[in-house]
Amino acid sequence: MNEREQKKISRRKRLWFTPLTGCLGVFISIFLRIKAVFFGAPKIISKATPFEYAIEQAFKNETVIENLGQSIEKYGTPSGNTSITSDGGNVDISIPIRGDKGEGTLIVKGIRVNGEWVYKDLYVVVTRTQEEINLLEKERALETV
Structure with a gap:
């Protein structure tokens, strides 16, 4: 060529x-x-504080442990909305969790007032029975605001 x-x-x-x-x-x-x-x-x-707080509350709750088992873990993808500003914000998320006995969904709803999170709803819905397990501590509930 x-x-x-x-x-x-x-x-x-x-x-x-x-x-x-x-x-x-x-x-x-x-x-x-x-x-x-x-x-x-x-x-x-x-990485939002409500997420971490909700996970901690669910993993140490005796009723959740009875329904889902000892080795509870989060799995899948959390869904919902989180809006955080310098001193305010709101959260409305659901987090799939499971243990050796079953699965559930952790529901977190709340607002941030003056830098502190106050929760309207914080509970686990057990998939098998559709039972709602309340995780709110009375002093952190929205009704106290």
């Missing part, structure tokens, strides 16, 4: 390469944004 034919072939290859890399770049960008939404948001929710 002479030099002129090689340049033509090289030019044709570049004509296909440019649009291909452009499309690939767009698809990668879209994929990374979707990944951030689906995998980043649950991490933000799980």
Whole structure:
């Protein structure tokens, strides 16, 4: 092959390469944004103080342990809404949990007043029986506000 034919072939290859890399770049960008939404948001929710408090209350509650078993863990993806400002905010999330005896959903609803979280609802719904197990401590209940 002479030099002129090689340049033509090289030019044709570049004509296909440019649009291909452009499309690939767009698809990668879209994929990374979707990944951030689906995998980043649950991490933000799980680092919120109400999430941590609710998990702690559920894991040490005797009635929850009786229904779900000793080795309770969170699993799956938490869902709901959390809004936090400098001194206010609100939370409305559900967290799937399970133990060696069964599964349930931890429900957390509350508001943040002057930097302190006050909970309207904090309970576990046992999947098998649909029983609601209240986890609220009286002093942290919304009715006291």
